[in-house]
Amino acid sequence: MLSQVYRCGFQSFNQQLLPWVQSTGLSRSHRVQPSAIRHVRSWSNIPFITVPLSRAHGKSFAHRSELRHAKRIVVKLGSAVVTRGDECGLALGRLASIVEQVSVLQNQGREMMLVTSGAVAFGKQRLRHEILLSQSVRQALHSGQNQLKEMAIPVLEARACAAAGQSGLMALYEAMFTQYSICAAQILVTNLDFHDEQKRRNLNGTLHELLRMNIVPIVNTNDAVVPPAEPNSDLQGVISVKDNDSLAARLAVEMKTDLLIVLSDVEGLFDSPPGSDDAKLIDIFYPGDQQSVTFGTKSRVGMGGMEAKVKAALWALQGGTSVVIANGTHPKVSGHVITDIVEGKKVGTFFSEVKPAGPTVEQQGEMARSGGRALATLEPEQRAEIIHHLADLLTDQRDEILLANKKDLEEAEGKGRLAAPLLKRLSLSTSKLNSLAIGLRQIAASSQESVGRVLRRTRIANNLELEQVTVPIGVLLVIFESRPDCLPQVAALAIASGNGLLLKGGKEAAHSNRILHLLTQEALSIHGVKEAVQLVNTREEVEDLCRLDKLIDLIIPRGSSQLVRDIQKAAKGIPVMGHSEGICHMYVDSEASVDKITRLVRDSKCEYPAACNALETLLIHRDLLRTPLFDQIIDMLRVEQVKIHAGPKFASYLTFSPSEVKSLRTEYGDLEICIEVVDSVQEAIDHIHKYGSSHTDVIVTENEKTAEFFLQHVDSACVFWNASTRFSDGYRFGLGAEVGISTSRIHARGPVGLEGLLTTKWLLRGQDHVVSDFSEHGSLKYLHENLPIPQRNTN
DSSP states (O other), rough: OOHHHHTSSSHHHHHHHHHHHHHHOOGGGOOOOOGGGOHHHHHHHHOOOOOOOOOOOSOOSGGGGGGGGOOOOEEEEEEHHHTTTTSSBBOHHHHHHHHHHHHHHHHHEEEEEEEOOOHHOOOOHHHHHHHHHHHHHHHHHHHSOOOOOOOOOOOOOOOHHHHHHHHHHHHHHHHHHHHTTEEEEEEOOOHHHSHHHHHHHHHHHHHHHHHHTTTTEEEETTTTTTOOOOOTTTBTTTTOOOSSHHHHHHHHHTTTTTTTEEEESSSSOOOOTTTTOOOOOSEEEOOTOGGGGGOOOOOOSSSHHHHHHHHHHHHHHTTTTTEEEEEOTTTTTTTTTTHHHHTTTTEEEOOOOOOOOSOOOOHHHHHHHHHHHHHTTOHHHOOOOOHHHHHHHHHHHHHHHHHHHHHHHHHHHTTTTHHHHHHHHHHOOHHHHHHHHHHHHHHHHHGSSSSTOOEEEEEETTTEEEEEEEEEEEEEEEEESSOOTHHHHHHHHHHHHHEEEEEEEEEEGGHHHOOOOOOOHHHGGGGOOOOEEEEESOOOEEEHHOOOOTTTTTEEEEEOOOHHHHHHHHOSOOOOOOOOOOEEEEOOOOOOOHHHHHHHHHHHHHTTSSSSEEEEEEEEEGTTTSHHHHHHHHHHHTTTTOOOEEOHHHHHHHSSOOOOOSSOOOOSSEEEEEEEEEEEEEHHHHHHHHHSSSEEEEEEOOOOOHHHHHHHHSSEEEEEESSSSGSTTTTTSSSSSSSEEEEEEOOOOOOOOOOOOOOEEEEEEOOSSSGGGTTSSSSOOOOOOOOOOOOOOOO
């Protein structure tokens, strides 16, 4: 198709391009009416935000999260982004995706500018086609035959390619932007244009006028006439336009833009050449860090390399423009890389002039890893001593902890941002701290036989023995909301199991978390492993933390079902332990005890309705309707001010029923409950499997056979008989504490205590054993004998 473009004008080009554009998903259905350009909210499949877009220019953004306030943005597309792998022609699909993202941001009210490469590649494709066509015609006329010989293509001069490709490249951009009711305009510049004051003023005025008219300027160096770049030709304090990197930086500063996005074919800036064994992506780069970076060779196409990009980025940063260098070619991210950057997500390398006071989260992850390994090598008694010391600190420093917690409560109440159940979770008290200390001492006692415990011993052959032993998982990331008491619980479990720990608490508990973490590190210091537990205080978004798959081995969310779902969705390559919902059921059998039922329902629903193990759905056997037992349940719920929602079958039995439930799969987290009627224990089990969350489910009956049937057939993490759902808790199970309740079916299920934070490794001890000795004609035979497991001395 593109070969036909070269012989047609812009109108014909548009006609050729539209079928392809429509096939990529950029159809007319995506177009925005001009009158609605400033009010678009959902015309694209790329999510975006509505933000205040105004700030005084002069100082770059200090943090990624501030990038969402950028109004004027320059996007620089490197040659490797725009061109195909064979360097002849454009990567059309990738380019269409970039145009869509730029259009999304433009229609949010931002002022977008493009600095693009690609003219040389587009022209090279066109000239190669013309040369091949010309050679084939001449050869056919000369030989008189249709059979063509192999033709050689001469080396094409870059300026000629640029001259041939500029018009086609601009026509392509124009056709793509038209699909979003956006007009684009081309501007070609050279280095000399920036040295002539009058030309600079003209360029500045033209760009401002285009932006005022909601037009996207597309800027490129005029490669058809530009002279070769002179080395070290920068003027004092001014960057010389040698390539599109320096052009983008110069343009960004001249136009006082808020953000410059430089897209290349690498993830960002690495501390050593990408692909080398120890290369690490630099999340935030600060002026003066150049000496810590080893630059490699430049990309396969284009004039600049990473060193040129960094130089241009630092110059733009000095001029007050924030800069991000990111990958614009990766198929998994290129479709949203620009919008992700503007939304403040951790993509590529962010250039900042403001260094954080503490370590980065990557550094904290590495400290937790090394600290955890040191923790795992301690004797069990030493780990227990750390936990005992932490328990003592919780009671000794009670006043300081409660004072910090009071600040959190006052700030939360003043801002009115927390509901009553979350305020209750946020609150600490003397009794809570005492209970925490008791739980920590239980963990210390149980930690004596945790790490290094032998689970299996096998004699493979004479003098060849195999052991399976328990070891820590590695580095845990625990994300929790409004629950400062979670911090010492989880820290104690991590210490007992020898795991490194990253903690990310909610900002509503910042004061409480800070002092509890300081006390935890004080306890760890008695054996020199202070860095094993880290509290993330930076502005890291949860989604960004979930991408640190090289630093984190397991994520454990503690909070609302929405938080858990968000983390499960965001986690890339990292297992998530937890449950997204706590829809707990209680089935009241026809043979239930009148004396037991009201106590069990009251405790399960009313004792702490915000807990994940609180009762949400009450299943009543049909024979109990209109009986004194049923009346007692209803009366008790009314006294406790529990709002009742009727299930469909329950509503059908009543003349005047409570409000019918909107969904039978609802976690209320408050004084609300759903009541439904079932005909049998089997129907109750079927209901639980269909609408439950595999958390905790209970049967109330005096019939042991019915109870055992329920216990064996309900497929949930916790299944109880004549006991409150609230017993589903690590402390109440005697685990000391829990990191959460898991409804997963792999590794750990139910309340997860110390055992759930361990995995295993295999130790094989031999004496010059090789596998070939055990072959058919070898001298040795496998024995595979089970050996007794030695008992560890815990005294």
